[in-house]
Amino acid sequence: MASTLPTPSALQGVRVIEMGQLIAGPFAGKTLGEFGADVVKIEPPGSGDPLRNWRLLQEGTSVWWQVQSRNKRSIALDLRSTEGQDIARKLIAEADVLIENFRPGTLEGWGMGYDVLSALNPGLVMLRISGYGQTGPYRDLPGFGAIGEAMGGLRHLTGEPGQVPVRCGISIGDTLAALHGTIGVLTALYHRKVNGGKGQVIDVALNEAVFNVMESLVPEYSAFGAVREPAGSALPGIAPSNAYRCSDGFVLIAGNGDSIFKRLMQTIGRDDLGADAALADNAGRVARVEELDRAIEAWTLARSVAEVLEVLGAARVPAGKVYTAKDICEDPHYRARDMLLQQRTRAGHDIEVPGVVPKLMGTPGTVRSSAPGLGDDTDSVLDELGFSADDIAALRGRKVVA
Known part of the structure; x- marks a missing residue:
């Protein structure tokens, strides 16, 4: 991990509980964590976040995980059990932010709707990322980033004219949703600070996050009936x-x-x-x-x-x-801008990972800790909640935690 001199953190003292998995929710948690928030990630015992096993693995763990979950603490907690839900509510009662990207209604089924949680913690800021949002006729449909890209209008524009639409190569829909969610969290925290300490819900839909960056797509259709079409590598209407x-x-x-x-x-x-x-x-x-x-x-x-x-x-x-990735890693400008950092994994491997964006001159983002193993911080997080060693051992015996 890159060594850095101690610097003030913009989000120091902010506690985030991350219940999301895979990309959208966890990317928002990653961004908040890089600027000093204490991010406690709740994962299911046994399997953990599926991202741990996505793409290329090093000793059984995805190297993508090393980026997505740095600066986080992991507690393995069974949210489908009554005891696990009770523990989650205790964690949320002391938090500033809750991030979740389950299908709408999941938390309500676990007794953790915002009405319940805000009664425990009136200042709670709750980020909810889903395929189509918490309301509307599509709210209950399963939605992934790729579907959001299609519905948001992006996929129609990618590729060559007359050919099959192609993806841009990364899960851009998820990441756009995460960035919009992060903006929402920071805005809500500011509002809470200056308007009496009350929290609120941030409702981010994958398709809407994509749609929000589609530039003149709708105004051109509204004004002229023009349906923008794919144009390959060109930038339509801008030349050369x-x-x-x-x-x-x-x-x-x-x-x-x-x-x-x-x-x-x-x-x-x-x-x-x-x-x-x-x-x-x-x-x-x-x-x-x-x-x-x-x-x-x-x-x-x-x-x-x-x-x-x-x-x-x-x-x-x-x-x-x-x-290409090779070009990036060999480029002197990337290194001069600290956009390639050495990070040591919990297993002792040194890998290069992306640096922190954006760059704040007074309170820069940092990598303070490597991505955790599943449940690495279960005991310490429960200890902070007042659970004794015997209590934790009993919970582990009942498979509530791991």
Whole structure:
């Protein structure tokens, strides 16, 4: 784990109980934990969070888990048992924030609806992430991030025209929901501070989180009846901005600013296009985007990615290569910005993991502890609640905790 000098934490003193699993809820907990919140993660005994076993495993544990659950404490607690629910309520009664991403109605079935929990803890801020939200005709349908991406309008735009829609390669719907949820938590905590200490529920739907970033999708349909369609690597309505083939790969070039466009055309030896009055603004360039893309790619095809980037960088034209994981790990800028950290797992392995975003200059985020093993902190969390060693042993014997 990266060593850092002690710094004040923006969320020091904030206690978060995380009941979620997999991606959306836990990513919100991860973000709060990186800025100092004490995040206690409740996991089912035996199996734990399924993310522990997703993708590539190192000695039986996902390396993804090492990022998603750093700065958290794990208590293995059977929430389906009456005793486990009682313990959860005790934990929540002393917390500032509760995160859950179960299907709507699950917590109510366990006797932990917000009406019950807020009576125990009036200041509780409760983040609820679900497929379609806590209300509406679809509330009870199962929803994953991929479905939210489809309903939110994103999947229709990904891929090449006329081809099968493709995913962007990561669970972006879950992450967008988590980020919206984190914003909601911070906003609610601020409101609680300045308005009498009362908490509230934050209701985040996966499809709505995706829909919120869909830019002009709906206004264009409302005003013009225009249904935006997939456009591959291009940026529809903005030109020129695309991925272009080089002799050894691809480079992205964004030459869509008026002055940038002129510099780009001069650089590629097409002053005729740069001086064309019809191409002086974006509307004119969009009308002739195919012609511009052909001209740019004719120039890039004769050069390597490195040469294109060097020449365009000198001309102050935004351009970039398409990075792989290897490229990221070898890039000096990532390291200079502390975006690659050494983190030691509980099993003693040193791995590189992403740094903390965003960067706060006064109260920066930190990695204070590695991701826990299942139930690593059960005893200490219960001890904080006043349970004796004999009490904990009895609970363990009844398989309420592990």
